[in-house]
Amino acid sequence: MAGRQGGALDVAAVDGKDEKGMGEQAVFIATFPPILGAIRMAGDGGMRLQLDVPESEMGEAVKVLLWRQVALRVTIEPEKQDRSKQGHGESDRQGGIPKRSEWQPGGQAEETAGAN
Incomplete structure (x- = not known):
């Protein structure tokens, strides 16, 4: 697998019910x-x-x-805007999602030089 791929993930319980009141998706x-192990093929075909x-x-x-x-499901x-193709250390500040290379332990993103 070459490079990182970014994308939206939509997960919903198949029965459509959520007893905890957190929404259905x-x-x-x-x-x-x-x-390399981010995508693995299982022996049973999964x-x-x-x-x-x-x-x-x-x-x-967390849901x-x-x-x-x-x-x-x-x-x-x-x-639509593939953040994984941006230059090293850049982020989509307008979208508020830093590139993985900016993530710090605890989930805090480091500020890039010149960012206000």
Whole structure:
């Protein structure tokens, strides 16, 4: 797998119910980490995906924790403005989502030189 791919992830519980009142779907931006094992084919014919989610998207992404025991319907689509093709250290400040290279432990993005 070459490079990081960014995209929107739409996850919803198949039964459409959410007993915790968190809504019936979670929509957030995520990227595949720059590791070979981010997309793995399972021996039984299935697939396992690993995603990196920035802190700015955690409010939606955390909903997935409530659905660990149910089947999910997953829709993945590339972002219209592909942030993974921006120069190193740049971010989409208007969208508020820093590039993964800017993420710091705890989810805080470092400020780029000249940013106000």
